[in-house]
Amino acid sequence: MAQVAYVRHKMLPEQTPPPNSVGTIGWLRTNLFSGWFNTLLTIVAVLLIFRLLANVLPWALVPTWGGTSLGNCREILQEMGREGHFAGACWGVIRERWLQLFFGFYPSEIYWRPILAFFGLFVALSPILFPEHAFRLIGFSAIYPFIVVYLIWGGSIWGPVMALLGFVIGYMVLKFLTEPLGRLAATIAAFLLPVLWWLFLASPIAGTFANVLPLALQPVESAKVGGFMLAFIIGVTGIAASLPIGIVLALGRRSDLIILKGICVGFIEFIRGVPLITLLFVASTLLNIFMPPGTKFDLVLRVTIMVTLFSSAYMAEVIRGGLAALSKGQYEAADSLGLDYWQSQRLIIMPQALKISIPGIVGNFIGLFKDTTLVSVIALWDPILLSTNIRADTNWNGILWELYGFIAVVFFITCFSMSRYSMYLERKLATDHR
Amino acid sequence: MDESAQMTVSNEVAIRIISMNKWYGAFHVLRDIDMTVYRGERIVICGPSGSGKSTLIRCINALEEHQKGKIVVDGTVLSSDLKNIDKIRSEVGMCFQHFNLFPHLTILENCTLAPIQVRRVPKKEAEETAMHFLEKVKIPEQADKYPGQLSGGQQQRVAIARSLCMRPRIMLFDEPTSALDPEMIKEVLDTMIQLAEEGMTMLCVTHEMGFARQVANRVIFMDDGQIVEQNEPEEFFGKPRSDRTKLFLSQILGH
Ligand SMILES: Nc1ncnc2c1ncn2[C@@H]1O[C@H](COP(=O)(O)OP(=O)(O)O)[C@@H](O)[C@H]1O
Ligand SMILES: [Mg+2]
Numbered sequence: 001m002a003q004v005a006y007v008r009h010k011m012l013p014e015q016t017p018p019p020n021s022v023g024t025i026g027w028l029r030t031n032l033f034s035g036w037f038n039t040l041l042t043i044v045a046v047l048l049i050f051r052l053l054a055n056v057l058p059w060a061l062v063p064t065w066g067g068t069s070l071g072n073c074r075e076i077l078q079e080m081g082r083e084g085h086f087a088g089a090c091w092g093v094i095r096e097r098w099l100q101l102f103f104g105f106y107p108s109e110i111y112w113r114p115i116l117a118f119f120g121l122f123v124a125l126s127p128i129l130f131p132e133h134a135f136r137l138i139g140f141s142a143i144y145p146f147i148v149v150y151l152i153w154g155g156s157i158w159g160p161v162m163a164l165l166g167f168v169i170g171y172m173v174l175k176f177l178t179e180p181l182g183r184l185a186a187t188i189a190a191f192l193l194p195v196l197w198w199l200f201l202a203s204p205i206a207g208t209f210a211n212v213l214p215l216a217l218q219p220v221e222s223a224k225v226g227g228f229m230l231a232f233i234i235g236v237t238g239i240a241a242s243l244p245i246g247i248v249l250a251l252g253r254r255s256d257l258i259i260l261k262g263i264c265v266g267f268i269e270f271i272r273g274v275p276l277i278t279l280l281f282v283a284s285t286l287l288n289i290f291m292p293p294g295t296k297f298d299l300v301l302r303v304t305i306m307v308t309l310f311s312s313a314y315m316a317e318v319i320r321g322g323l324a325a326l327s328k329g330q331y332e333a334a335d336s337l338g339l340d341y342w343q344s345q346r347l348i349i350m351p352q353a354l355k356i357s358i359p360g361i362v363g364n365f366i367g368l369f370k371d372t373t374l375v376s377v378i379a380l381w382d383p384i385l386l387s388t389n390i391r392a393d394t395n396w397n398g399i400l401w402e403l404y405g406f407i408a409v410v411f412f413i414t415c416f417s418m419s420r421y422s423m424y425l426e427r428k429l430a431t432d433h434r
Numbered sequence: 435m436d437e438s439a440q441m442t443v444s445n446e447v448a449i450r451i452i453s454m455n456k457w458y459g460a461f462h463v464l465r466d467i468d469m470t471v472y473r474g475e476r477i478v479i480c481g482p483s484g485s486g487k488s489t490l491i492r493c494i495n496a497l498e499e500h501q502k503g504k505i506v507v508d509g510t511v512l513s514s515d516l517k518n519i520d521k522i523r524s525e526v527g528m529c530f531q532h533f534n535l536f537p538h539l540t541i542l543e544n545c546t547l548a549p550i551q552v553r554r555v556p557k558k559e560a561e562e563t564a565m566h567f568l569e570k571v572k573i574p575e576q577a578d579k580y581p582g583q584l585s586g587g588q589q590q591r592v593a594i595a596r597s598l599c600m601r602p603r604i605m606l607f608d609e610p611t612s613a614l615d616p617e618m619i620k621e622v623l624d625t626m627i628q629l630a631e632e633g634m635t636m637l638c639v640t641h642e643m644g645f646a647r648q649v650a651n652r653v654i655f656m657d658d659g660q661i662v663e664q665n666e667p668e669e670f671f672g673k674p675r676s677d678r679t680k681l682f683l684s685q686i687l688g689h
Contacts, residue, residue, distance in 0.1 A: 327532075327534075329530055329532055329534035330534060330536065332497055332530065332534060333530065333534035333535070333536070334536075335497055335523065336495055336497060336523055336526075336527070336528040336597075337523070337524075337547070337548035337552065337596070337597075337600060338520050338523040338524035338548060338552040338600065339547075339548060339551060339552060340516075340520065343551050343552075347547060347551065348536055351538050352536075352537065352538050355538065429538070431537060431538055431580040431582065
């Protein structure tokens with residue numbers, strides 16, 4: 001029989017952990033050299049990284065910044081004693097053309113306008129990215145899109161103002177007519193009245209005002225808008241608009257109203273079943289066929305709408321995933337406290353569902369931003385198409401890696417910032433302490 | 435039976451349920467429920483799992499819809515009219531087995547959200563009320579924490595405080611202690627006992643028979659979607675009449 005009774009007479013004091021399990025050595029042991037397989041992987045990886053850098057760095061770190069053509073770069077490299085196909089990069093092309101990569105064919109004397117718009121973007125984003133510090137600026141965020149349109153495309157200020165007024169009308173209708181008309185009627189009115197305003201009244205009134213007091217900037221046509229500026233315009237608009245549309249679609253898809261649900265499911269599945277390129281071609285060619293002849297409907301605007309719709313279908317599915325992760329109890333608790341549908345969505349359900357979906361949402365944002373390069377297939381001047389154009393210049397004919405590398409770096413910085421921000425946001429919102 | 439507790443029962447009707455029936459699809463969960471609850475009553479509902487206890491009390495605040503019969507809460511008939519439902523829900527508080535606190539809000543925000551949004555109480559006043567009730571459930575010092583940082587018992591007390599902040603006239607409890615570790619059950623029951631002593635009309639689904647004996651003025655036993663037996667706790671536990679009740683009691687009191 002084994003001895004069962006046992007009494008401890010002396011309690012053990014706390015001891016320091018063994019030295020090879022803590023500190024640098026401990027870290028190396030657990031992360032790089034735990035077992036022969038991991039050690040092997042570590043060595044192979046280090047060798048690979050070393051080889052990569054040994055090839056790329058000498059190529060990239062060359063003093064060709066001042067090169068005026070590919071030939072000139074080759075001469076500089078030759079003087080250094082470097083020959084051959086992979087002798088070194090020719091950075092002169094970036095020095096000469098970086099402005100074009102950023103602005104496309106935008107008139108250089110008014111570069112200040114997109115630059116101003118770009119800095120305005122950070123002001124407009126700050127109340128959304130850091131609400132506890134800058135929420136006072138939310139009004140600016142609301143009118144920012146109209147400022148951008150005015151700054152980048154120029155023309156009379158009254159066009160954007162009248163467009164903005166349509167939204168104001170909708171808001172006012174909701175605010176003041178909900179009581180007398182009831183929610184449904186007010187919502188319909190808040191949708192219809194602005195549309196009527198935009199279709200019939202906005203442009204004549206804008207025209208009248210423009211005659212009296214033009215306040216016009218030099219107009220710039222869409223064909224001249226290009227480069228990263230174009231990527232940002234399409235990307236940021238798409239990002240800003242696809243999230244709310246995605247939320248509405250996700251809610252619609254979970255709705256009990258069978259027709260609404262059908263429409264949402266149909267839309268989502270249709271968009272997800274079609275490649276983005278197809279939609280872009282529809283935007284560039286087919287849409288014109290359906291428009292009444294003579295309608296001017298800007299290509300960049302059309303493309304932005306398509307990219308937004310495309311992204312919002314994916315967004316809807318990501319958010320639906322977040323909604324599905326919430327327990328039924330959250331809805332019931334909200335219901336039992338007397339919150340109505342929109343209150344519980346806004347205050348209880350969405351904050352949690354969106355938080356769960358942050359990685360997916362930001363993944364979509366990043367995907368959308370990179371997809372903006374696809375607009376080159378319909379001859380909009382995105383950075384890739386511009387790089388093709390630069391190569392058509394006899395000075396720079398044959399340059400490949402430098403341009404693509406530069407474009408890649410700019411995209412990487414943007415996308416990586418989004419990714420880091422999303423991680424920050426996840427940490428900040430982590431309140432469930434699981 | 436506790437003399438003072440009995441005195442608080444008035445003959446004003448708080449809830450009246452008249453031949454109410456409910457189906458889940460083809461499954462007949464609640465069959466011909468008739469029940470009247472007077473103001474100040476403390477009713478314990480018990481019965482085997484799946485007998486329809488949760489469904490019954492969830493019908494009272496319209497978390498579930500009934501298909502036949504009539505439910506009148508505080509003089510308001512429960513119909514599919516949204517206005518009525520909102521009115522009833524703001525009069526009737528509910529506590530769930532799994533607390534269902536809002537994990538993204540602090541304890542204080544959990545308690546002030548509905549008063550501010552539904553009752554349009556000013557924020558400051560709502561916070562004062564919330565602190566009052568958090569003190570009552572004995573956790574005012576946790577007000578700025580998040581639900582995930584609290585123990586189960588504390589979370590359930592917050593859930594009770596959150597309901598009370600809406601100043602309900604009736605409280606529904608659906609197995610409030612059955613997800614708790616044994617050492618936390620008492621703190622929640624104590625809160626409920628205190629509530630009962632203050633005259634709150636309460637309907638509790640629970641298997642805490644000690645609580646039933648101490649607090650309830652009526653115990654209802656349900657089986658197969660029907661009310662099988664109801665009586666004062668003394669009688670109910672001492673001289674159960676139906677065989678089903680006897681079997682059930684022998685099972686839960688047996689160990
Ligand atoms: N949403 C639902 N759909 C279908 N059946 C359900 C649903 N909710 C509960 N039920 C069924 O109804 C019966 C009663 O459930 P419930 O009221 O939760 O019982 P109790 O709370 O007494 O354990 C059970 O058989 C359960 O499976
Ligand atoms: Mg139950």
